[in-house]
């Protein structure tokens with residue numbers, strides 16, 4: 001479903017566009033007008049080193065929340081991020097009050113993600129793929145902004161915000177269909193919650209007063225629904241992990257952008273590339289758990305750095 005198709009129901013609802021100071025994402029954008037202008041001389045020197053390390057190699061790219069902060073989607077773990085305690089899978093399935101609170105916040109928050117626009121970093125990764133420089137892209141982000149920017153070979157490692165799965169019959173539904181059911185079950189809720197100002201990367205908005213929120217049962221079997229992304233305490237599906245390993249195996253180097261690699265689901269690909277003797281370049285503001293495996297670590301703006309690499313990495317020689 002496109003944004004245009006399902007935008008009809010939303011037109012009557014209060015949204016970020018009602019505030020002219022805010023962008024489409026509902027947040028004041030601090031994306032630099034010109035990505036490269038923001039890079040200092042030390043940044044450029046390190047990025048030139050990255051070009052030297054990566055030139056002539058097909059790359060697997062691994063991205064995390066730091067890439068989407070320029071699209072107005074807050075990072076859990078970046079240096080400026082607000083500390084959060086993301087819900088675990090066990091809490092979600094085991095505690096009805098927490099699950100109700102989660103769905104209420106997600107009901108508000110997923111709309112912000114749907115309105116978010118890809119930034120220069122997403123565009124740069126798509127350019128790298130179009131130039132034939134990538135074996136593919138593994139992202140820990142559930143916001144689908146890489147796909148919006150034109151990336152094709154994308155593994156959504158932690159799932160996507162726009163799908164909902166039934167834990168009983170395994171049916172999968174578009175999030176927009178569940179949104180319609182939730183709106184019917186909770187008339188006026190979105191209007192009351194429209195002042196929610198903060199959305200985490202998994203569509204978790206800050207909303208008070210969630211106690212009477214009515215959750216939607218599975219339209220097929222009446223079972224428990226869950227946003228189709230991987231929670232803390234939950235494993236990435238094995239087939240998806242295997243596909244991602246294959247992407248790294250087919251590559252000559254691994255480029256990590258905007259992830260602190262705090263969770264093993266992403267870190268294992270860094271270890272895998274390192275063990276295979278492949279260069280690992282990490283671009284991230286702040287420490288990452290993969291730093292000890294990196295051939296080169298660059299602490300600068302992720303979207304600017306990717307833009308620089310997309311411009312300066314040379315074409316691969318014809319095979």
Ligand SMILES: [Zn+2]
Nearest residue numbers: 166169218221
């Ligand atoms: Zn079901």
